[in-house]
Amino acid sequence: MVAIVKNGVSWVGASVLEVTxxxxxxxxxxFSTFFWFLKPPFRRTLFFxxxxxxxxxxxxxxxxTSSFSGMxxxxxxxxxxxxxxxxxxxxxxxxxxxxxxLAPVFxxxxxxxxxxxxxxxxxxxxxxxxxVDALECMGVNSVQYLAVPRVFATVITxxxxxxxxxxxxxxxxxxxxxxxxxxxxxxxxxxxxxxMNLPMIIEGLIKASFFGFLISIIGTYQGFAVKGGAxxxxxxxxxxxxxxxxxxxxxxxxxxxILAKIL
Amino acid sequence: MSDAIEFNHLTKTFGDHTVLNALDFKIxxxxxxxxxxxxxxGKSTLLKHxxxxxxxxxxxxxxxxxxxxxxxxxxxxxxxxxxGMVFQYSALFDSMTNFDNVAFPMREFTKKSKSQxxxxxxxxxxxVGLDEHAWYKLPSxxxxxxxxxxxxxxxxALQPKVMLYDEPTTGLDPITxxxxxxxxxxxxxAGASLPMTSVIISHDIAATLRISDYIAFLELGQVVxxxxxxxxxxxxxxTIRKFLELST
Numbered sequence: 001m002v003a004i005v006k007n008g009v010s011w012v013g014a015s016v017l018e019v020t021x022x023x024x025x026x027x028x029x030x031f032s033t034f035f036w037f038l039k040p041p042f043r044r045t046l047f048f049x050x051x052x053x054x055x056x057x058x059x060x061x062x063x064x065t066s067s068f069s070g071m072x073x074x075x076x077x078x079x080x081x082x083x084x085x086x087x088x089x090x091x092x093x094x095x096x097x098x099x100x101x102l103a104p105v106f107x108x109x110x111x112x113x114x115x116x117x118x119x120x121x122x123x124x125x126x127x128x129x130x131x132v133d134a135l136e137c138m139g140v141n142s143v144q145y146l147a148v149p150r151v152f153a154t155v156i157t158x159x160x161x162x163x164x165x166x167x168x169x170x171x172x173x174x175x176x177x178x179x180x181x182x183x184x185x186x187x188x189x190x191x192x193x194x195x196m197n198l199p200m201i202i203e204g205l206i207k208a209s210f211f212g213f214l215i216s217i218i219g220t221y222q223g224f225a226v227k228g229g230a231x232x233x234x235x236x237x238x239x240x241x242x243x244x245x246x247x248x249x250x251x252x253x254x255x256x257x258i259l260a261k262i263l
Numbered sequence: 264m265s266d267a268i269e270f271n272h273l274t275k276t277f278g279d280h281t282v283l284n285a286l287d288f289k290i291x292x293x294x295x296x297x298x299x300x301x302x303x304x305g306k307s308t309l310l311k312h313x314x315x316x317x318x319x320x321x322x323x324x325x326x327x328x329x330x331x332x333x334x335x336x337x338x339x340x341x342x343x344x345x346x347g348m349v350f351q352y353s354a355l356f357d358s359m360t361n362f363d364n365v366a367f368p369m370r371e372f373t374k375k376s377k378s379q380x381x382x383x384x385x386x387x388x389x390x391v392g393l394d395e396h397a398w399y400k401l402p403s404x405x406x407x408x409x410x411x412x413x414x415x416x417x418x419x420a421l422q423p424k425v426m427l428y429d430e431p432t433t434g435l436d437p438i439t440x441x442x443x444x445x446x447x448x449x450x451x452x453a454g455a456s457l458p459m460t461s462v463i464i465s466h467d468i469a470a471t472l473r474i475s476d477y478i479a480f481l482e483l484g485q486v487v488x489x490x491x492x493x494x495x496x497x498x499x500x501x502t503i504r505k506f507l508e509l510s511t
Binding site: 122125126129130131133134136137138139140141 | 314316339340341342343344346348350351352354355356357358367368371372427
């Protein structure tokens with residue numbers, strides 16, 4: 001019994017000792033990113049290149065995910081609501097769920113999988129092939145050159161992708177609800193305008209932006225933390241995706257609680 | 264003869280491990296100095312001290328008369344424009360063409376016009392003998408020897424006062440090794456009017472004897488021999504004798 005307790009305590013202690021410096025390094029990295037964001041030169045070209053890269057990487061999957069999730073959600077809601085003759089509520093229910101939760105979370109998961117992984121892989125490969133060292137030797141700060149454009153391009157692009165998700169998911173819902181299942185279009189839009197409001201959309205966009213920040217910070221951090229060769233890059237990429245997705249889901253809860261009080 | 268780089272009682276420890284141990288050593292200005300030593304002798308650590316990437320645990324590093332510990336982060340970055348660096352595996356930016364790789368330092372640190380940059384980059388690529396068909400290719404599309412040439416051209420882009428080479432011939436075939444050696448010599452001679460100091464980190468004793476003016480041998484964190492090539496060949500240090508015998 002004593003041995004079990006002893007092992008348990010030492011496991012907890014070892015975990016704390018391992019996790020605490022890692023959190024410290026991540027916090028310092030976040031501060032460093034902000035610091036270099038504020039210092040010239042401002043690399044507009046790199047920033048726009050990253051926005052285009054993110055759009056290219058994610059847009060198709062966002063379109064695919066949004067259209068089908070909007071349609072299937074509308075269909076499921078219809079099946080439940082039609083028994084109580086309240087099928088006209090399909091529009092607002094889908095719209096509220098999409099704008100407040102589904103759009104930012106799904107977009108976050110897609111971007112974590114596509115762009116978070118790509119960021120870790122790109123920077124990680126540069127690290128193991130000494131390209132990051134080459135930047136530093138030339139006097140170029142690698143965080144400013146590699147991380148800052150990626151982080152702030154993600155913060156700006158995520159709400160754009162989220163907005164597209166909202167539009168397409170609601171379009172899918174309308175197609176299924178009105179055109180396929182025969183909900184009265186006037187009732188559909190009437191209920192939609194009764195229940196939907198601007199703060200709901202803003203809530204989704206703020207969440208998307210915050211998720212973008214988390215995903216890109218984790219992706220670039222994992223890239224810089226890569227050690228070893230190809231195996232290290234693979235591990236870093238995997239960590240970027242896993243932690244990116246986990247952080248989106250965890251932070252969504254807390255963000256919802258905070259934004260519910262503010263908006 | 265004045266000194267471009269001075270290490271005064273330089274000690275560097277990582278945890279309990281002492282890599283450089285109260286090292287005293289001066290690199291002469293305008294000359295090619297090669298730092299030789301076994302793997303793990305601290306050669307790369309020494310190079311990183313010159314670049315200000317590592318900071319001494321104790322002691323002093325002076326480069327071009329400047330004590331590096333007096334420079335803050337921003338000043339150090341600016342100071343690094345005095346260096347050109349050629350990496351072991353070239354470390355070219357793989358998302359850029361060879362032209363853009365060479366142009367990169369000019370775009371970052373000079374106010375030259377696009378046409379001036381183009382003219383300078385093409386001139387540098389010609390200087391290092393880079394084939395014209397390789398100019399606008401990606402680094403992954405050219406051979407290792409060609410990549411070395413691009414790396415050298417990039418290192419020369421800001422007309423550095425100090426050129427640093429980190430094992431420039433590792434992994435290359437003998438013919439390409441000779442080509443790189445000649446290139447280092449020619450580059451150094453071309454920069455003689457500046458004057459340029461070249462520091463090479465190497466394991467390759469044959470290449471070292473061919474291209475160096477001075478050789479420093481690093482062992483157990485200290486420079487145990489620092490002399491001209493001719494004197495180095497006559498060294499009585501048993502480790503150097505063994506190194507010379509095994510390498511030839």
